[in-house]
Amino acid sequence: MRRFYLFGFLLLMAFDTLAQISFKVAGSQALPVQASVAWLLRVFGQPWIYGAVVGYVGAFFTWMALLKHAPIGPAFAASHLEVVSVMLLSIWLFDEHLTVARVLGAIAIIAGIVCLGLAESREQPPDDEPAPARV
Template identity: 30%
Template structure:
């Protein structure tokens, strides 16, 4: 069950990041200069932005459940999966450039996660 909570944390976090990227792309004028509290408030009240913040809150709840059952040193390395998923999905959804350096760096992170997950204790 603990790993289900870790997976939910990852999925909700990735969802939130992708939705926020999408929404600031849809409404770039709301975060452009000059800085305006009214523009930020308008953006924060968009339904998709609210859903992204709700996902972040849900991810926090799942994370608390996960670390109540797993040592933090065992659970935390799995958060690196966020790098992989966000990079992959951002390249697909937003046409962000995914070059050899980003792929290699992400692969190194994933290998590190595998090594750390094999740790006993």
């Protein structure tokens, strides 16, 4: 089951990252932003907008598959790892700057996921032992 979680969350992070990066590229290539049909045509004329659609559709189906098995607390927290991956890729792709606040935020996200995962693993019974009945 751990392989399922590992693969699932890596796939979710990849789809979410693809969606965010694709939106950023498509949006930056469709500037200036205007409330017009011409602007919408520029946006949908960018191939990256379809990468965003693929990313969100893939993330949705991956998330639904993960929710069938993963505990909701750690799963919800881990689903936000794309914030860290997008930040790191933005440094490389868009020449964005890494600041102390961003590093501290990334550390807080990762620490929160680790804490929730550890707490959940302590509450889970071993695989061969049935879970206690809840009232």
